[in-house]
Amino acid sequence: MLRSMYAGISGMKGFQTKLDVIGNNISNVNTTGFKKGRVTFQDLMSQMTSGAQGATDTRGGVNPSQVGLGSQTGTIDDLHTQGFRQTTNNPLDFALEGDGMFAVASDIERDGKSFDASGENGGIDDINLNESSVSYTRAGNFYLDSNGSIVNPDGMYLMGFAQDDKIDTDNISALQIPETAQSFSVQSNGTVNYIDADGNTQVAGQVALANFSNPAGLQKDGNNLFLNSENAGYNGLSQPDSEGVASIVSGALEMSNVDLASEFTEMITAQRGFQANTRTITTSDEILQELVNLKR
Incomplete structure (x- = not known):
């Protein structure tokens, strides 16, 4: 199976978590003393295809070649900024x-x-x-x-x-x-x-x-x-x-320190990120379909 398909799945899970946090922020926009949350992401491990090589007398150095395997949720923070x-x-x-x-x-x-x-x-x-x-x-x-x-x-x-x-x-x-x-x-x-x-x-x-x-x-x-x-x-x-x-x-x-303008902007970003990762999965599926159709 293609690595891109699993990378897309990890991205969808991350953006779903981000949407969950945004939804909780918006639902508490009028909650007294509420402090909004924020999600940050980290990349998953990368698969090494070729390692780095140092420079020699006759040849320059070579950088490592790695393929990333997706993303993961890094932190879910509470922002204790002053509310209005x-x-x-x-x-x-x-x-x-x-x-x-x-x-x-x-x-x-x-x-x-x-x-x-x-x-x-x-x-x-x-x-x-x-x-x-x-x-x-x-x-x-x-x-x-x-x-x-x-x-x-x-x-x-x-x-x-x-x-x-x-x-x-x-x-x-x-x-x-x-x-x-x-x-x-x-x-x-x-x-x-x-x-x-x-x-x-x-x-x-x-x-x-x-x-x-x-x-x-x-x-x-x-x-x-x-x-x-x-x-x-x-x-x-x-x-x-x-x-x-x-x-x-x-x-x-x-009152709550939730800013609706910022939350809706983050919601749009999360929605488009989620859609982009679904396209990665569907594109990978089309490639697999072409491979299966090679044998007829």
Whole structure:
């Protein structure tokens, strides 16, 4: 059988993967905090027909002769570029300007006991985080539950630094606004202020942001969440609006970084590449047909 036929098949598989990624990008064009994907290709091994030869006193050097055997998918990357900002005027909508991600947890413990939404096992200060239950997100649409805890749409708690006379960066807690608060606001450095029943301004804590040296190494987990990985370069939780860490814009959301014009252009490229590889297969088939017809 002809090598070109198998090379065409490998090209079709690669462009099909590219179309899958493009389709996922387009379907999430309005998903809050979504980061688009990108596919890159690599060539497969090449079959050596003649090796290279060095120059001699009487003859020049000869380059190697190789026949490529097709292509393969190299990487499927997540591009963590900044998405555009959409104003909502909702004080619990947070947009990040810069590097960093919100940390949310679904399984938090206090004094060895799991905390539930009813507050049966006590408050949520001085908690111990189970690393496996912590996820990270750029989607800043948060809500208040019945206990005043700031949660994401799936009920996961937004993590921050506790307030004890001053912000304690060594004390990680789930942020909570007292039920007696008259109003609240969030500053660009993540500090959560609220007005108590006496009309005084109090501090409920500070939003913590996770910083990664290689955010492309994070693993997507669905529901706008990312999981830490060995290649993400997790640098711990930091205060917002500090050196190298994003600032928080309250009343706005970071939307998807998908550019429809670029995606449709890539779709056309993938479609034509797929068609070109099918032509390679049909042409190879016609050559084989001619060979079979030699015997009549």
